[in-house]
Amino acid sequence: xxxxxxxxxxxxxxxxxxxxxxxxxxxxxxxxxxxxxxxxxxxxxxxxxxxxxxxxxxxxxxxxxxxxxxxxxxxxxxxxxxxxxxxxxxxxxxxxxxxxxxxxxxxxxxxxxxxxxxxxxxxxxxxxxxxxxxxxxxxxxxxxxxxxxxxxxxxxxxxxxxxxxxxxxxxxxxxxxxxxxxxxxxxxxx
Amino acid sequence: xxxxxxxxxxxxxxxxxxxxxxxxxxxxxxxxxxxxxxxxxxxxxxxxxxxxxxxxxxxxxxxxxxxxxxxxxxxxxxxxxxxxxxxxxxxxxxxxxxxxxxxxxxxxxxxxxxxxxxxxxxxxxxxxxxxxxxxxxxxxxxxxxxxxxxxxxxxxxxxxxxxxxxxxxxxxxxxxxxxxxxxx
Numbered sequence: 001x002x003x004x005x006x007x008x009x010x011x012x013x014x015x016x017x018x019x020x021x022x023x024x025x026x027x028x029x030x031x032x033x034x035x036x037x038x039x040x041x042x043x044x045x046x047x048x049x050x051x052x053x054x055x056x057x058x059x060x061x062x063x064x065x066x067x068x069x070x071x072x073x074x075x076x077x078x079x080x081x082x083x084x085x086x087x088x089x090x091x092x093x094x095x096x097x098x099x100x101x102x103x104x105x106x107x108x109x110x111x112x113x114x115x116x117x118x119x120x121x122x123x124x125x126x127x128x129x130x131x132x133x134x135x136x137x138x139x140x141x142x143x144x145x146x147x148x149x150x151x152x153x154x155x156x157x158x159x160x161x162x163x164x165x166x167x168x169x170x171x172x173x174x175x176x177x178x179x180x181x182x183x184x185x186x187x188x189x190x
Numbered sequence: 191x192x193x194x195x196x197x198x199x200x201x202x203x204x205x206x207x208x209x210x211x212x213x214x215x216x217x218x219x220x221x222x223x224x225x226x227x228x229x230x231x232x233x234x235x236x237x238x239x240x241x242x243x244x245x246x247x248x249x250x251x252x253x254x255x256x257x258x259x260x261x262x263x264x265x266x267x268x269x270x271x272x273x274x275x276x277x278x279x280x281x282x283x284x285x286x287x288x289x290x291x292x293x294x295x296x297x298x299x300x301x302x303x304x305x306x307x308x309x310x311x312x313x314x315x316x317x318x319x320x321x322x323x324x325x326x327x328x329x330x331x332x333x334x335x336x337x338x339x340x341x342x343x344x345x346x347x348x349x350x351x352x353x354x355x356x357x358x359x360x361x362x363x364x365x366x367x368x369x370x371x372x373x374x
Contacts, residue, residue: 005285005289008285008286009289009293012293016294016295019200019265063280066278066280067280067281067283070278070280070282070283073271073272074272077272078268078272080271081268081269083264084261084262084264085261087257087260087264091257094250094254098254099250099254101254105254105255105258106193108193111193135359136359139321141295171319174317175319175320178320
C-alpha cells in the first residue's frame with residue numbers, strides 16, 4: 001500500500017496546484033498556463049487510474065474492501081476537482097472579444113493569487129526558494145515562475161530566483177505586499 | 191459573489207481533508223452544510239447573470255460567469271465527496287491520513303495554552319498566516335466549532351486550532367500554540 005500512499009500524495013498536491021494554476025491562467029490571460037493545466041489534468045487522470053488498479057489488488061476481506069473503497073472515492077474526488085479546475089482554464093478558449101473582462105473578475109481585494117516581478121536590485125535574486133523559505137516566512141507560496149518565455153510550475157526548493165522572473169504567488173495580502181516590495185528592491189528580505 | 195463562492199469552495203476542500211486526517215464527522219458535516227450555501231449562491235448568480243445579459247443584450251458576460259460558477263460548484267461537490275468518506279460507518283483507511291500528512295500543503299492541529307502569545311489576540315493581530323505560512327481553517331472551542339475564521343476572530347486559551355500550511359511551518363506553529371516559542 002506504500003505505492004498507493006505515494007500516488008495519493010501526488011494526486012493531492014497536483015489537484016491543489018491545478019486549481020491555483022487554472023485561476024492564474026485566467027487572471028494572467030495566459031494560454032501557456034492553460035496548456036500546463038491541460039497537461040496536469042492528464043497526469044491526474046493517469047494517477048487515478050493507477051490508484052484504482054493498485055487498490056483493487058489489495059482487497060482481501062469485505063471490511064478491507066470497504067476501507068479501500070474510501071481510497072477510490074478520495075482519488076476520484078481529486079480527479080473531479082482537477083477536471084472542474086481545468087474547465088476554468090478552458091475559458092481562455094473563448095475568443096478574446098467574448099471575454100475581455102474575465103481577468104478583472106478576480107482583481108478583488110480578497111483574491112489570494114498575485115503576480116510579483118523580480119527586479120535586479122532585489123535581495124532575493126540568486127537565492128533558492130529553499131534558502132528563503134518563502135512560504136513559512138511570508139505566508140505566500142510560489143506556484144509558478146515565468147522566466148523569459150518559459151515557465152517553471154510548482155518550483156522545488158532548489159530553484160534559484162533570477163532577475164526578471166515573474167512569480168505567481170498565492171497567499172495573504174500582507175505577505176504579497178512584503179514580497180512585492182522586496183522584489184522591487186524597496187525592502188530587504190532578511 | 192463569485193469570489194465568495196471561490197473562497198467557500200476552497201475552505202470546503204481544506205475542511206474535507208481535515209475531516210479525513212482527523213477522522214472527524216463534525217468537520218465532514220460542515221462541508222455538507224457549506225455545499226448548501228454554495229448551491230444557494232450558484233442559483234442566485236445564474237439568475238442575475240441571465241437578467242444582466244438580457245438588459246445589456248450581450249450573452250458572453252453571463253456565459254463566463256455561469257461557467258466559472260459551474261466549475262466552482264463542481265469543486266465544492268468534490269470536497270463533499272471527500273468528506274463523505276468520513277461519514278461512513280467504517281474508519282477511513284490509514285494511508286489516507288498519512289498521504290495528507292506528507293503532502294506539500296499539510297494539515298495540523300494544536301491546543302492554545304494560557305501562556306501562548308496567540309492567546310487573547312485576534313488572528314489579524316498576530317498575523318499568523320503571513321508570519322508562519324500556516325492558515326487557521328477551523329477552531330474548536332469547548333464543544334463548538336468556528337469554521338473559516340476571519341482576521342477578527344479572537345483566539346482564546348484552550349482553543350484547538352486546525353491549520354494548513356507547509357511542513358516547514360508546522361513545528362513553529364505547534365510551539366507557538368504551546369507557548370514554547372515566544373516570537374512569531
